[in-house]
Amino acid sequence: MKVTVKVPASTANIGSGIDCLGVGLSKYLTVVMEDNDKFEIIFKQGFNRDILLDENLFYTGAKRIFAKAGRGFPLVKITMVTDIPGSRGLGSSASAIVAGVYAANAYLNDLFTEAELISEASLIEGHPDNVVPCAVGGFTISMMDNDVTHYHKIVPNRDLRFITAIPDYELPTKLARSVIPKEFSRTTLVTQLQRACFLVGALASGDIRQLEIATQDLIFTPARKDLIPGFDAVTSNAMAAGAICSMISGAGPTLIAFATHNLDCIAAAMRQGFTDAQINSTVEILRADTKGAVVITEI
Template structure:
């Protein structure tokens, strides 16, 4: 989330559904990634279920999986974290829930490598996540109930590893100070509902400038969102999605973001959603 690189994340009302049938065989994927994602034991959902069985010391039975994916892949929207957490929660349910949510978080963060996406996927809401002595410490942040999220989701992907490869191992002190202040302001703004300075609070110098070099429409889309009435806007995750926050004019903001993208030679779609306090859960 903007200046909260690898530390702040938020759950949006976008869902992947994993269906498991014990005793069956087969793997089906519908929706996003249906033609690209593996349909075998290398799939992240499958391997996450297997990880829980392994951690619990229980033999994994034969099963069939069906995934309905509404979260776009390789667009900075946490699709891999959703798959990972969905698999862990499903596996935990199948094993009789031997692990609580905090234990599942440790498994998820160990697998993902950083906790900012898996934490909101597991707990819902906006989450602060840090690592101390190889353990994840998380805290939830309340957000205004009338807050909307307007997404411009490009047809162009931004693989996370490629996007991370653009970042250096060190940053200037002034850039670190810039982000620390804005990350604190962002948390305060959303927690209190005082959104006056959210445009400033969502600015960043640690990762967006580097990613701008391979995703040049980003600045134009952010500028268009703010100009149309968005309270704040930033690159979602590693991109390529741009996310804007607003409490009104959502359709106007989405239109202007799409128009700016087209003028920059980029096609895609607008998705209007909102934060959700609900994390991964089982359906009966």
């Protein structure tokens, strides 16, 4: 048996939509799992080192599904290829977990439903905001209740593009979360909730004209931006060049801008922002992925 899984990247914590809003993006992790006479994992393009088994989130996801089915991990060769950079706020962890649970389920002849797979993946990740867009694509609103993930999917405005400025340094999610204050004022929380609701309405209706105010985050961004050298220059450059909004992607350090025009100018301006901070970066213009995880099974 041979299973191939292709899973998109994602951006989450969209502005005011902390831990609940995400979008699938057109960068991908592809994993092939096939019968073999021994267990082995091969890392190809996109990996600068082999990942230890207990740190390999594809293996973690697949093992959880096999265990849920009462099965041990089969003898397989796993080949992994990616263009999603790790620890950059583009859903590399979630994409690996999703690939693992979907691949294992295909090996089990689709024993579990997609809803069950998404809930299991969210439990591993700890929150669903990256997992859901990696699994189903599009713009997603998600939440967890009693270990079950619930979500809605919206196809984004077809003209919307996502410009990512990826600096050449990592920002571990654990560090990014550690700087968040423990308490917030009632006014801050109410304003944040208003903006998040407005953001969902804007994206659901396709009216993206007011995304700038709707995406302004009062909670995570003020605490995290000092961990991202070049933040002010990159985001302000993006807006000056014509972006609709600009923010941290996920936990960072990637910065992302939403736009419908002047794409090359915005990309150049964002790159220059990091350059002015003496930081090398890779800037890409991405589309929304609306398919999510794709699984091909060969018997």
